[in-house]
Amino acid sequence: MQPSDTVRLLEDLVERHYALLYRYAYRLSGSTADAEDLTQHAFLTAHAKIAQLRDPSSAKSWLCAIVRNAYLKDRRGPGRVVAALLDNLAAPLESPTDPDFDENQLQAALNELPEEFRSPLILFYFEEFSYKEIAEQMNVPLGTIMSRLSRARALLRRKLTTNQGPRELPVVEPAPACPPSSDPIARPQWIA
Amino acid sequence: MDCLTARQILQLACPALELECPAASEPAAADCARAAEHVQACGACQSAIAQQDRFDRRAGQMCRDVAVPLGLKHRLYAALESAEWQATTVQRALTGATGVLVASGNRAAQTTAPSAASGKTRRRIAMAAAACLLLAWGTWQLLAPRPPRLELAAIEQAAALEPIDSALLPNLARFANGTAVCLPNSVNLSRCTIAAAAKECWLAGGQVAVYQFTLKKRAGSRSKPLPGQILAIPRVAVASPPVAQVFLQGRVEYIGHFAATAWSEGELVFVCFLSGGEDELQRLAVRRDAS
Numbered sequence: 001m002q003p004s005d006t007v008r009l010l011e012d013l014v015e016r017h018y019a020l021l022y023r024y025a026y027r028l029s030g031s032t033a034d035a036e037d038l039t040q041h042a043f044l045t046a047h048a049k050i051a052q053l054r055d056p057s058s059a060k061s062w063l064c065a066i067v068r069n070a071y072l073k074d075r076r077g078p079g080r081v082v083a084a085l086l087d088n089l090a091a092p093l094e095s096p097t098d099p100d101f102d103e104n105q106l107q108a109a110l111n112e113l114p115e116e117f118r119s120p121l122i123l124f125y126f127e128e129f130s131y132k133e134i135a136e137q138m139n140v141p142l143g144t145i146m147s148r149l150s151r152a153r154a155l156l157r158r159k160l161t162t163n164q165g166p167r168e169l170p171v172v173e174p175a176p177a178c179p180p181s182s183d184p185i186a187r188p189q190w191i192a
Numbered sequence: 193m194d195c196l197t198a199r200q201i202l203q204l205a206c207p208a209l210e211l212e213c214p215a216a217s218e219p220a221a222a223d224c225a226r227a228a229e230h231v232q233a234c235g236a237c238q239s240a241i242a243q244q245d246r247f248d249r250r251a252g253q254m255c256r257d258v259a260v261p262l263g264l265k266h267r268l269y270a271a272l273e274s275a276e277w278q279a280t281t282v283q284r285a286l287t288g289a290t291g292v293l294v295a296s297g298n299r300a301a302q303t304t305a306p307s308a309a310s311g312k313t314r315r316r317i318a319m320a321a322a323a324c325l326l327l328a329w330g331t332w333q334l335l336a337p338r339p340p341r342l343e344l345a346a347i348e349q350a351a352a353l354e355p356i357d358s359a360l361l362p363n364l365a366r367f368a369n370g371t372a373v374c375l376p377n378s379v380n381l382s383r384c385t386i387a388a389a390a391k392e393c394w395l396a397g398g399q400v401a402v403y404q405f406t407l408k409k410r411a412g413s414r415s416k417p418l419p420g421q422i423l424a425i426p427r428v429a430v431a432s433p434p435v436a437q438v439f440l441q442g443r444v445e446y447i448g449h450f451a452a453t454a455w456s457e458g459e460l461v462f463v464c465f466l467s468g469g470e471d472e473l474q475r476l477a478v479r480r481d482a483s
Contacts (some may be wrong), residue, residue: 002414006276007272007276008445010272010276011269011272014265014268014269014272015265018260018264018265019260020270022260022261022264023255023256023260025257027258032261032470036261036264036267039264039268040268040271043268043271043272043274044271044275047272047275047276048275099247103254103257106254106255110255111456122255124252125248125251125252125255125256126252126255126256127252150200153244153247153248156251157244157247157251157445160247160251169352
């Protein structure tokens with residue numbers, strides 16, 4: 001690929017996807033500063049590894065995977081990770097009324113979801129990705145994504161319905177490291 | 193099929209009742225169909241699923257409703273430009289190093305007798321040449337002038353959205369790089385009340401000269417005089433100077449309460465802001481009188 005083609009392709013990627021990436025990064029991290037850093041990191045990584053993008057139509061998933069990997073990389077270390085008890089969450093919630101919640105409560109509830117549930121849920125709510133694309137992006141089987149989504153939706157709704165705010169969840173230490181993607185396209189070089 | 197099983201199947205495989213059954217597995221497809229049948233006949237299930245659907249729609253809408261920061265796209269472009277520039281520079285340096293290495297290898301082969309021109313000597317010469325090149329490249333990296341970094345869009349946004357109080361700013365006759373500050377020739381300022389001297393202002397990390405002015409009201413008009421300002425920035429400091437060479441040759445943008453247009457003239461890039469619309473900007477379009 002000629003350098004001018006690369007520049008044009010990258011400009012096109014920025015034009016098409018920067019808003020989506022920022023929103024995804026914001027919902028993942030819950031912080032505007034982190035979201036902007038993650039978005040910039042994603043495009044710089046894309047610049048460095050643009051040759052790995054064989055199919056430009058899959059650029060959106062590729063960029064989202066870069067954002068997620070960068071986010072996971074940032075979170076690794078001695079931090080505390082909230083792990084939810086997800087047993088019995090598959091049972092649909094019986095609630096006589098619709099939950100009333102605002103943007104802050106939603107973000108707080110999302111922040112407390114384990115990452116492997118939060119990422120697919122955000123992507124699902126963005127309505128930009130099919131189950132198959134989410135599964136490919138997270139490098140897990142389709143059935144796992146369906147199961148996680150089902151549980152994540154139930155957990156999110158339960159949190160927002162029962163307490164009208166974030167519920168304290170048990171904390172597990174040390175943080176379980178999320179497995180990096182094994183897909184060479186979606187995996188930035190700096191992930192060991 | 194009971195209610196719980198039906199809802200679990202539908203929630204697992206068919207969010208929002210889209211009935212997307214997993215893969216092509218026969219039993220799952222059959223289960224989905226049976227669950228859907230049950231739901232169609234069960235009011236309680238329909239109500240529960242509709243409630244989940246409403247929740248999903250609301251949460252989804254909120255999830256998507258995130259304001260993207262102003263100027264993010266320009267900052268991304270700037271970061272990519274910088275990365276591209278660095279990559280190109282390194283590539284050029286490496287290409288140059290390879291060329292010199294080949295040349296020095298050839299020269300070594302010519303100047304030494306065939307018997308003495310051992311591979312070891314060539315390798316030493318090549319390594320020395322490579323070290324010299326690396327040193328030269330490193331020095332050049334440190335001393336070479338950096339590419340322009342100022343983003344005009346960011347300066348425009350900052351100038352339009354943050355009021356500039358020129359009374360508090362020092363006068364500016366010459367930019368840090370030596371370029372003289374002056375007014376543009378292609379703007380008719382005869383209908384304006386304008387400060388004699390430009391003020392120094394730092395916007396989006398760049399040194400900018402600001403001339404604030406007031407466009408007098410039209411004769412017989414009851415409208416108020418319109419405030420405006422002309423920014424001047426050294427052309428060499430702007431990442432992508434405007435192509436337009438005179439006032440209003442480029443497009444007019446609306447930023448905040450201002451109509452704005454940018455152009456390059458001489459050594460400077462100018463941006464003219466005027467409260468109001470394009471029609472008012474047109475009043476400044478006639479070439480300035482010689483006086």
